[in-house]
Amino acid sequence: MPLSTIELLKKSADFKHEALDNDKLQTDLFYFASLCDMKVIRKEIAHPFTLCSSVQEFEQVLNSAMSCSPFDEQSDLASTLLSGHVIVRIESKLYKLEAVKPGNIKPSEAVMETTIQGPQLAFSEDAETNLMIIRKKYPFASLLTEKYSLGKVSQTKCYMVYDNDKVDPNVLQDLKCKLEKIEADVVQATGQIESLITKSKIRWIPTMIITERPDRVVFNLAQGKVVLVLDGTPFTLVTPSVFYDFMSAMDDVYQPFVVTRALVVLRYIALLVTITLPALYISIVSYNPEIVRVQFALSLAGSRAAVPYPSFIEVLFMLFLIEALVEASLRLPRYIGSTATTVGGLILGQAAQQAGLVSSVMIIVTSVIAISNFLIPINAMSFAIRIAKYPLIILASCFGFVGLVAGLFAITLYVSRLESSGLRYFRFYIGEPAVSGYKEGDKY
């Protein structure tokens, strides 16, 4: 037993070395009190130990205990201890017993993706609990899990979950290779995994769904997708996913067809509006007011009469304000957040217009942009789309409508170049199995 490691570990206050003695036998236990569950240690080691009279007897007890095995001298002692094992020394032999203390296993309420009439609970922060939730909702023998530890230092537990009958083996193989290549020190969130396994450094549009909803995960598993469950976060990663997945809310499955489709159309309109509206405003005001009706062009000019700046400054000013507001209300503690929104939204907007900094139409435009942006169901996509309007604003400021349309063209092209685990990300799937078709396989 490498004593140097033990000496090093003894420096930390939560490392315990306990010597047990029942008059006939002596044994040493090494463990981290912060990581191990005392109940397990008492039940599996301390209680049987009091009854043992010989070394053989105690070894028998250890061998028959659950998740206890002889410690392999080759493997790393420190990492075994740090992953929540107890090391038992009896004479010169070493045994390890898994006695990890469960973390926060209580599933929390879904806050990022809420549904109106669907399951209300999200995943918990504990990977095993999450696996339990998945298994309960997907009781099928072909559901396989593979375990990885990610991060050189953090050694975060990560489970790859998939339905072996339905998954695409190429996707699986590809993902395995990528996961094994992760070299970061600390891995703590699923979004980080996506960054780490994407080749290019400059990443804009998310190509994997991050979700906290067990029902979404189970639906995706049934479609042959791979899910990564990471310990310490309620968010899981689903791959491959295509653009339409990001635009679908789980409510789409639980609502009638017509309602669902209407809502999906609404979301796409909102997507288009939030991307193009600021650029459209600039193009109409500064380049081609003759495009709209003359009455509207006049009232637009009238509302801008007090504003001395060109339209792009107005737009950038208001967008800065609204982005700062959104960011502030995200980062602030929840109780102050609502105050910030009220102050910013109501007072500043009105005052800015009266001060002649922005036109009143611009206030409407800004709020429409912000509201439309929140219609996108998956948060990661909503953030990505927030950025999309800025290149268009620059192009529209330089080239007017030509810039706007050219920018839209460029964004379309950029997004259709993306792939998600080998699946083409953005295109029409005509006559192919629907990628987000939740009614797939249902005959009625």
Next chain:
Amino acid sequence: MSRYFYYLFVLNMFINTIFFVPRILLAKRYDGAISSILLAIVIGSLLAFLFTSAMNRLNGQGLPEMLEKSFPFAIRAPLLIYFGIMWCAAGSIILIAFSHITQRYLNPDMNPNILLLCYCGIGWWAATFRPMAILNAAEIIILVQLPFVLYIMMKTLLNREFDWDELRVLTDYIWRMPSWTSLAAATYGFTGYINFALYNRLYKNMKVKHRWLIPLLGTSVMFVSIFVPIGLLGVDAVADYLYTWISTADTTRIRFGFVERIVYLFLFIYIGFCLLFIAITWNIGSLLVLSCVKRDNVKIRKHNVSMKTVVCGLFAVVTLVLGMLSNDKRLLEFVTQWLSVRFVSEVFLVALVVWLSWRRKHA
């Protein structure tokens, strides 16, 4: 997958029946343009049929791979480079013409060279993409814009000012001998199928289905593109307009629309179509040229730049310079000449592909 074939076909049709083709044809409306169109429908559809059947047989192969098996490098390379340049020219002409149009109708205060630079820049960037990405984007752009195109067509056809008598005048001129320039121009509308000379690579086991659509689509779009301007602008006056179709679109208004003048809707749609067309033609052109070059990358000041970027950049720079030097009149003269060369090259390319597939069958 044969829908991708039709996207390219329809895109080419929409682009070419708006820019130079109606202008060239309408100038000759009393001298055999109508008979040229009728003849072009037959010839164009025939070429398309021959080409697609040959391509169906040469499964999953692009032009470079086909030629590789039958010709030595010394013959193959000049041929491929020539075709590459022809493809590039098709895109560049549209780019230059459209930069003139946008300068005139949307941004009259702007320096035309800056607009040209904007288009060339985006064309350069877009053409370096993988063909699959471009085709995905093409599908989305075309399907999103198609309803608007149909709406504009319907709106112009149902315009109250549309005068069918102007069209009846032309019935007297149907049996004039078709002229070479009008024939070359009229067949251009059908050329969209030719893009599959390269994109055939992407689709293994693809059979182009519903080929009866080719003459049907061709005929209807062709007639709309020629007859609507005549009906709205008048059979005599129609040749006086520089951008026939833009002026035609400007005759119509949407009474209750957010955008009142249809010409703006028309221009927005065509900015998208043009950029797409440029991306596709330059992409094919650069890939054809690149198939004769063995290197993938070149070192420019210690940076590895892919050859594709270099070739597309070359296209963009040449287009930019030519665009700065050209004006409407010279461009039209050039296009008229170029269309004849193109017609001959197209027939040659189709013959070549048909011969190659025939040899494959009997080898």
